Amino acid sequence: xxxxxxLCEIHAPSGEEISMKEFILKYVNEKMNGWKSQPVIVAxxxxxxxxxxxxxxxxxxxxxxxxxxxxxxxxxKLVRIGSPVIESGFVLTGRxxxxxxxxxxxxxxxxxxxxxxxxxxxxxxxxxxxxSNFREDHEFVLSQYIDNRLGVYNCLKLAETLExxxxxxxxxxxxxxxxxxxxxxxIYEKYKVSQALIADITWVTEGVFHGKGVVISMRxxxxxxxxxxxxxxxIADKAKIKYQLEVEGSGSSDGGYLQRTAFxxxxxxxxxxxxxxxxxxxxxHKGDIESMLDIYKLLFEKL
Amino acid sequence: xxxxxxLCEIHAPSGEEISMKEFILKYVNEKMNGWKSQPVIVAxxxxxxxxxxxxxxxxxxxxxxxxxxxxxxxxxKLVRIGSPVIESGFVLTGRxxxxxxxxxxxxxxxxxxxxxxxxxxxxxxxxxxxxSNFREDHEFVLSQYIDNRLGVYNCLKLAETLExxxxxxxxxxxxxxxxxxxxxxxIYEKYKVSQALIADITWVTEGVFHGKGVVISMRxxxxxxxxxxxxxxxIADKAKIKYQLEVEGSGSSDGGYLQRTAFxxxxxxxxxxxxxxxxxxxxxHKGDIESMLDIYKLLFEKL
Amino acid sequence: xxxxxxLCEIHAPSGEEISMKEFILKYVNEKMNGWKSQPVIVAxxxxxxxxxxxxxxxxxxxxxxxxxxxxxxxxxKLVRIGSPVIESGFVLTGRxxxxxxxxxxxxxxxxxxxxxxxxxxxxxxxxxxxxSNFREDHEFVLSQYIDNRLGVYNCLKLAETLExxxxxxxxxxxxxxxxxxxxxxxIYEKYKVSQALIADITWVTEGVFHGKGVVISMRxxxxxxxxxxxxxxxIADKAKIKYQLEVEGSGSSDGGYLQRTAFxxxxxxxxxxxxxxxxxxxxxHKGDIESMLDIYKLLFEKL
Numbered sequence: 001x002x003x004x005x006x007l008c009e010i011h012a013p014s015g016e017e018i019s020m021k022e023f024i025l026k027y028v029n030e031k032m033n034g035w036k037s038q039p040v041i042v043a044x045x046x047x048x049x050x051x052x053x054x055x056x057x058x059x060x061x062x063x064x065x066x067x068x069x070x071x072x073x074x075x076x077k078l079v080r081i082g083s084p085v086i087e088s089g090f091v092l093t094g095r096x097x098x099x100x101x102x103x104x105x106x107x108x109x110x111x112x113x114x115x116x117x118x119x120x121x122x123x124x125x126x127x128x129x130x131x132s133n134f135r136e137d138h139e140f141v142l143s144q145y146i147d148n149r150l151g152v153y154n155c156l157k158l159a160e161t162l163e164x165x166x167x168x169x170x171x172x173x174x175x176x177x178x179x180x181x182x183x184x185x186x187i188y189e190k191y192k193v194s195q196a197l198i199a200d201i202t203w204v205t206e207g208v209f210h211g212k213g214v215v216i217s218m219r220x221x222x223x224x225x226x227x228x229x230x231x232x233x234x235i236a237d238k239a240k241i242k243y244q245l246e247v248e249g250s251g252s253s254d255g256g257y258l259q260r261t262a263f264x265x266x267x268x269x270x271x272x273x274x275x276x277x278x279x280x281x282x283x284x285h286k287g288d289i290e291s292m293l294d295i296y297k298l299l300f301e302k303l
Numbered sequence: 304x305x306x307x308x309x310l311c312e313i314h315a316p317s318g319e320e321i322s323m324k325e326f327i328l329k330y331v332n333e334k335m336n337g338w339k340s341q342p343v344i345v346a347x348x349x350x351x352x353x354x355x356x357x358x359x360x361x362x363x364x365x366x367x368x369x370x371x372x373x374x375x376x377x378x379x380k381l382v383r384i385g386s387p388v389i390e391s392g393f394v395l396t397g398r399x400x401x402x403x404x405x406x407x408x409x410x411x412x413x414x415x416x417x418x419x420x421x422x423x424x425x426x427x428x429x430x431x432x433x434x435s436n437f438r439e440d441h442e443f444v445l446s447q448y449i450d451n452r453l454g455v456y457n458c459l460k461l462a463e464t465l466e467x468x469x470x471x472x473x474x475x476x477x478x479x480x481x482x483x484x485x486x487x488x489x490i491y492e493k494y495k496v497s498q499a500l501i502a503d504i505t506w507v508t509e510g511v512f513h514g515k516g517v518v519i520s521m522r523x524x525x526x527x528x529x530x531x532x533x534x535x536x537x538i539a540d541k542a543k544i545k546y547q548l549e550v551e552g553s554g555s556s557d558g559g560y561l562q563r564t565a566f567x568x569x570x571x572x573x574x575x576x577x578x579x580x581x582x583x584x585x586x587x588h589k590g591d592i593e594s595m596l597d598i599y600k601l602l603f604e605k606l
Numbered sequence: 607x608x609x610x611x612x613l614c615e616i617h618a619p620s621g622e623e624i625s626m627k628e629f630i631l632k633y634v635n636e637k638m639n640g641w642k643s644q645p646v647i648v649a650x651x652x653x654x655x656x657x658x659x660x661x662x663x664x665x666x667x668x669x670x671x672x673x674x675x676x677x678x679x680x681x682x683k684l685v686r687i688g689s690p691v692i693e694s695g696f697v698l699t700g701r702x703x704x705x706x707x708x709x710x711x712x713x714x715x716x717x718x719x720x721x722x723x724x725x726x727x728x729x730x731x732x733x734x735x736x737x738s739n740f741r742e743d744h745e746f747v748l749s750q751y752i753d754n755r756l757g758v759y760n761c762l763k764l765a766e767t768l769e770x771x772x773x774x775x776x777x778x779x780x781x782x783x784x785x786x787x788x789x790x791x792x793i794y795e796k797y798k799v800s801q802a803l804i805a806d807i808t809w810v811t812e813g814v815f816h817g818k819g820v821v822i823s824m825r826x827x828x829x830x831x832x833x834x835x836x837x838x839x840x841i842a843d844k845a846k847i848k849y850q851l852e853v854e855g856s857g858s859s860d861g862g863y864l865q866r867t868a869f870x871x872x873x874x875x876x877x878x879x880x881x882x883x884x885x886x887x888x889x890x891h892k893g894d895i896e897s898m899l900d901i902y903k904l905l906f907e908k909l
Contacts, residue, residue, distance in 0.1 A: 014829050015825070015829035015830065015831055015832045016831075016832050016833075018833060045800075045870055046870055047831055047870045047872070048831065048833075071824070071825055071829075071853055071855075072853065073813065073853040073854070073855070074812060074813035074853070075813075079825075079853065079854065079855030080855060081829065124813070124824065124851045124853050125824035125825070125832070125835070125851060125853050127832070172829070172865075175828075175829055176827070176828045176829060176862070176865055176866070177865070177866055178828075178865040178866050178867075181866055181867060181868045182868055182869065182870045184868070185868040194348075206377060207376065207377035207378075207427070218374070218427065218428035219318070219374055219382075219428070221479070222478075222479045222481075223317050223318035223374075223384065223475070223478055223479060224318065225318055225319075225350055225351065226318045226319050226428070226430070227319075227321060227351075229428070245427045245428060246427075247374055247375065247376040247377070247382065247427050247428050248376070248382065249374075249376070249382030249383060256479070259475075259479055259480070259481040260479070260480055260481050260484055261481075261484060261868065262484045262485055262487070262488040262564065262565065262868065263485065264348055264349055264350045264485045266350070497651075509680060510679065510680035510681075510730070521677070521730065521731035522621070522677055522685075522731070524782070525781075525782045525784075526620050526621035526677075526687065526778070526781055526782060527621065528621055528622075528653055528654065529621045529622050529731070529733070530622075530624060530654075532731070548730045548731060550677055550678065550679040550680070550685065550730050550731050551679070551685065552677075552679070552685030552686060559782070562778075562782055562783070562784040563782070563783055563784050563787055564784075564787060565787045565788055565790070565791040565867065565868065566788065567651055567652055567653045567788045569653070
């Protein structure tokens with residue numbers, strides 16, 4: 001879990017994914033000689049996104065690197081990056097030209113105004129994220145930004161044994177999109193791949209539970225082509241992978257952006273469920289992390 | 304109206320358009336030798352969409368195949384596919400691995416929860432649609448899914464005499480889009496066509512009436528280039544086609560998706576008006592069905 | 607300011623930008639021989655948009671030509687084009703086949719219905735805009751449609767000395783988009799340019815003031831890649847350009863549309879601030895108009 005901890009600690013809200021890209025690039029360059037197959041690294045003309053191409057790909061996985069957070073507006077007021085949970089007392093960190101910042105969030109229930117308590121005015125446009133606080137026991141991991149550093153972690157673990165496939169690390173999933181649109185063009189036009197998986201984190205709900213296995217999402221706000229979902233379910237059933245089915249009417253992911261591109265991608269969201277979504281205390285079951293990696297390995301073989 | 308009845312009865316909500324595609328493919332293959340001109344059929348690399356290319360096309364019509372409906376969530380709770388009318392007692396049908404399903408919708412006004420009354424738990428992810436109930440008299444047709452099986456019907460009738468033009472059957476119009484985006488790329492890049500019509504069903508309102516002719520929509524939530532609309536109005540005026548003009552501030556169609564692609568399409572929504580929109584009782588005037596076909600034939604000649 | 611006045615008076619709401627395109631084409635053809643460099647004019651296959659390509663471009667500016675306004679529905683009722691300020695008594699102008707129209711807006715607070723007071727029924731689909739009323743003193747300009755005829759003005763002034771760069775005049779910014787999507791494809795694929803500026807008008811707020819210089823927007827509803835914004839700030843700092851930083855959580859521009867295309871554009875909104883946004887009385891400081899042009903000249907040199 002040391003790698004996951006490191007990933008969760010990287011300051012990279014939407015629009016500032018560059019630190020994640022650099023971390024992953026460094027990691028891949030250090031590790032890939034020990035991997036079963038060495039990927040081609042695509043890092044240019046895709047802004048802060050990053051793509052690893054292994055062998056002859058038929059399937060691509062998208063994992064977003066960005067996190068939710070806040071941008072400092074005027075007089076230490078904040079606006080949201082994505083949809084973070086807002087609670088007075090949450091500790092935020094960041095950096096402006098004057099120095100490192102650690103401050104407390106203040107939320108005014110009446111005016112709905114979000115601000116921070118700090119002893120000086122933070123520079124306009126400074127981004128703040130939840131302070132790092134990674135915790136684990138034998139059963140659970142609890143941390144800021146499990147969503148989606150766990151998706152990234154899953155892909156880096158998958159990379160160790162992947163022979164044919166594409167791993168795409170995307171930006172702006174939490175806020176506004178604009179990365180999957182670029183990546184899908186590259187992946188479809190250059191590599192002729194139109195099957196996709198979305199490695200991201202979903203919700204514990206009345207139908208989805210901790211420790212019951214990875215979640216295959218049949219739909220959320222968007223509805224992927226159902227024949228593709230059924231194909232994935234069949235593969236998982238035959239391999240006796242432990243999984244849960246999710247059906248939601250709301251929520252979205254890189255899959256929703258992919259759905260609306262000019263490229264005929266089939267996609268399926270597959271990830272571990274968490275509670276404390278978009279708070280500093282996102283909690284995920286270690287068994288679900290394992291079954292997430294299991295199904296990804298399987299699907300890159302079989303799809 | 305036998306063909307329209309059959310089309311209305313096909314189970315194909317957004318994400319499961321495959322049955323419509325297969326029906327149309329079979330129909331076209333059976334009938335096209337009797338048509339004035341035989342189309343090239345494009346069915347690959349466009350998921351469950353389908354395109355017929357006649358002669359040297361200058362104009363494309365889009366008709367969406369998908370319908371609204373419901374997805375079963377947990378414990379026979381439902382989430383919406385598109386925006387169906389919700390009313391307790393509506394009869395829904397579908398099929399899961401256990402067998403065929405016919406059940407009644409239940410709507411709880413207080414909790415806003417939608418569910419079905421059924422004697423067993425329906426499998427997660429099963430889609431349900433309004434039960435088939437096609438009715439007609441000498442003046443009107445009344446059925447589930449006039450929207451947009453009538454648009455499809457119109458295109459299949461148009462196909463009988465079409466010499467130059469493209470008919471595109473799209474998916475996901477009712478929910479999330481993702482098909483027109485792919486089709487527009489194909490149609491613009493491969494066939495150099497950038498003029499479009501949207502064959503779909505609109506609303507009877509305080510300005511649009513049953514039996515007063517097909518509707519040319521000048522705008523809805525989206526505003527197509529007005530010079531193109533005026534050109535169409537001129538052609539219809541000269542030919543003395545009976546039509547009504549619609550101006551709305553809301554509502555959308557495949558035209559809205561087309562508007563936002565990277566391809567410079569002009570588009571105009573042209574279709575018969577109905578009441579009972581998105582209910583099991585969509586009602587359309589037979590005269591308006593006729594004038595819809597008339598204007599499509601005319602525009603494929605003149606545009 | 608004579609050119610700005612003329613631009614503000616052109617009837618060209620979203621969907622009817624053709625008059626702006628024709629005006630600019632005529633202006634460019636008349637003036638460009640006196641310019642430092644003569645652009646290639648691209649006007650085909652991009653609907654009513656227009657592109658000027660100077661020398662070897664590395665940077666593109668987008669300025670939208672369309673304005674907000676109204677479409678006449680039935681019985682002199684109106685629906686909005688974009689998000690105009692609604693106030694009873696505002697004078698609107700337009701033209702239908704019967705003749706020129708000048709009428710007064712009526713807003714019913716209870717029914718939220720917008721209509722016009724006029725002595726005959728205006729034809730369906732007729733567009734109406736705020737009546738021209740351009741005013742200036744030594745310090746301020748006050749007019750309908752400063753947003754975004756000032757952005758267009760800025761680009762036409764920039765054109766006089768521009769040697770390398772692209773000026774793109776877009777449509778539908780105020781309503782539904784569909785132009786930047788087409789232009790970005792052209793600009794990226796044909797000219798290999800992926801750096802963009804958005805020449806548009808922003809808001810005077812608690813952090814942004816009249817007369818304090820052009821605004822560099824760090825984010826609005828969308829978050830551009832922050833490293834690009836920082837690069838622009840550095841260039842402006844070194845050149846000692848007078849500017850203000852904006853940070854917003856809402857509001858959008860052509861930048862938001864550009865963000866979501868399949869092309870890896872970096873973008874930054876840079877424009878003068880106004881108050882009276884989307885009313886007949888948009889007010890902008892003349893000094894801010896000057897510093898807007900200054901920073902554009904600088905950035906086309908340095909980026």
